[in-house]
Amino acid sequence: MTRSIRVAIGLALATTSIPVLAQQRPDQVQARQIYEKVITFRTSQGQGQVPPMVAYLEGVLRDAGISADNIVKLPKAETVGMLVRVPGSYRNAKPILFSAHMDVVDARPEDWKRDPYKLIEENGYFYGRGTIDNKGGVVALMSTILRMQKAGVKPKRTLVFAFIGDEETGLDETDGTTRQVAAHPWVKGAEFAINTDAGGGLLAPDGKPMIYLVQGAEKTYATFELTATNKGGHSSRPRTDNAIYEIARAVTRIDEYRFPAMSNDLTRSYLGAVGKVTPGPAGEMLKRFAANPEDSAAADAIAGIPEFVGTTRTTCVATMLSGGHAENALPQKATATVNCRIFPGVSIDDVQKKLTTQVADPKISVKVLGAPFASPVSELRPDIERAITQSIHKRYPGVAVTPYLESGGTDGMVYRTAGIPTWATSGIFIKPEEMFAHGLDERVPVKSFYDGLDHIHDLAVALGGD
Template sequence: MKHIAPALMATVALILPLAATAQGATERPDRTAFRSLYKELVETNTTSSVGDCTKAAQQVAARLRTAGFTDRDLTLYVPDGRPRDGGLVATYAGSNAKEPALLLLAHIDVVEAKREDWVRDPFTLIEEDGYFYARGSSDDKAQAAIFSDTLIRWKQSGFKPRRTVKLALTCGEEGTNERVLNGAGWLVDNRPELVKAGFAFNEGGGGRTAPGGGPETLGVQVSQKSPRNFNLEVTNRGGHSSQPQPDNAIYRLAAALTKVSTLQFPVNLNPVSTAYLAQAGALRKDAIGAAMVQLSKQPNDAQAAALVSSDLSLNPLLRTTCVATLIDGGHAANALPQRVTASINCRIAPGETADQTKAAIEQVIADPQVQVLRSKIQERPVAVTPPLDPAILKPIAAIGAKHFPGIPVIPTQSAGATDATYLSKLNIPTYGIPGLWNDPATAGTHGLNERISSDALYRGRDYIYDVATYFALH
């Protein structure tokens, strides 16, 4: 990939026969086959409570076999003692065995969803008013289906890649407790040869929906924050509720949480977040856009930082954030509380540590009777930010210009975290691929009525196919 300029545009022209019709008929035969795969994957419950990732992986493997993959190309793995936590690694061999492989990584598990809370059955794919609704319709089964579909289309067309391409569909990415096994982490620790690659594409990119539909911007995720959890704990001797005491454990914890709610970490930018502020800010024609550009030039500009921070979607880009997410306390309705706890979820900016974050929480609480403890929840490795590599970013942008004329592709930093954190242990630079744009305010990701527009799904599918094809050839 060292010499991309001469061949880039020629290759883009060759692999984009579908771009002109990307906004046309939605019932192309290849889309019908893709929709079937997508529907089956979405409607297979893969929650940690009752779902079955192994079943979903087997379903995708069956479709790959039908397309022409052999058992030697497919590895269905099931960790010991975890019959529902299986996954799939599929290998599409390239002509040059010395060329580092490309890894396509997606998780097939989803967040819990209660039918009584949703407008529609969360495990039935419903297309309505231009949107697909279901748990996992976006996160992350859209991308898992697209990656799987890409390999199927290659095999059916007789495509001959130069580099080997690997597809890893894993379980446990959405896990938030010690009972959940992360499949990407398991592969890295137990079967690293299956996912070893020169670079990888993963979730986390996407883009933002424009007011009139379609993408406003497209993002390639390069950097991400590290999630770390802390517990606040207050203990007390308790007593009978008929004899209230000023030193009540619940009141003390409530006071501590109020202080945590005021905690604002300092601005901490890096090359990725700086690039995003400069490029995305220049596209906005409002005061926040101007402040974004100014902050990219002068990170110490307090006025610009305050204005950018007022946008809830931009504030996490600037700094570490911490928020209370769970609370538990007391043992009886007629007794004074003896122990109360609260969970604090922090998303730590690159370059900062959990110890620094813990110290900041303790400082703002300033109460020695409130213990700040590291959570026992299994923690991801700290993410390693890959380089802003032109050999990766320029082709992604050039192909994007063909599919989405006039829409910029901007490097982004995720406020969350993905399984790229585990690939960092193998020194695999991992980028969140753009294409599947959404509106954060209505997407329902991890929440109610999750959805993705059919326009984003189908056009994103064609774009991602062409991006993967380009890198398979270079």
């Protein structure tokens, strides 16, 4: 998973400071214990640790009195997903889905300063693989279920909590746990979903909150493989037809192409809101583009800012190269992998055709890898916006709340494609430069972790109806 909140912002305009965490409540103590335990599971692909983690979570739920008929497991190869249902009193009302993923990108302990599979609290942060992506979300779901169970809360709407086992690797697989969840009778036909795996607030360098972002759309993730083939030969007899040179020229041509600027209501709202709290020329360009997407100067300026370029156009970038089979032989094959993040409304076929045109070499094939798919935009509904805003303003009064387009990919893509409008909101505030999901020293502010717990609980109560 990648979060599009790495925004280069200088001085904050907001005046609200982060309050000091009060003495912990019993539910916070319990959540911290669960957090500490789930971080120890190395739930990356090939490790086989998702099933043991699910067994642990199921045990906690059963000990709390959640009945077996409200828990279902969805196996897939070495991993597994889990659904937990909190039945509502309105039987004819559509259910509401809450989602988090349990798997993580692998972390090699020898590369980290701290053990990535041990929760370490240090200098106001929780460190460990998955602390923010997305075991914090897993704990938020667990905490919400346990709090509602202990308080005897019976919502009007049935709430279904999904624990996904392969978000990092299985989004485009027909039997992935997310797709199993979307097709399950408890979930199919859900009115909407709340995804904990994206969305969040930005903190300025001085720790003040600046803006809160709600993910309402995601770009299509598609990978293309470019291949040049040749009969090869001896390296002592070089020729002008060389597969490596041909693939190099093809990649260079792709690098030279810039997809046209695009926008929709969601991205204009997002860029305009972020522009208001971004000082200097960058903020001006964001506001200009939001006001007039035909402003080519603003679009060109934004294209030079990696944090925002993905919000204004389709992007394709070479990520891998491979070629040749021996140091003393002319290459018989060379390949380049090009990863594209495609703006909503643009088809995968159109991007493939554009890449083929840009390569301009009939000897090079351009093939789509896997089975990528596009998902629609979920326009932020007034009732969803109101519930999220009310929750955020409990802790950060007055902070602006705006939807945004995710340049990466999450389970929300699958839910939206299945006809379930989805909004991602974690309740977590963090400085952009401290976002280390998928990287070394992944961390989350301690205060933000506990805020995230309350945020998801707030939404479950407000949207489920108590």
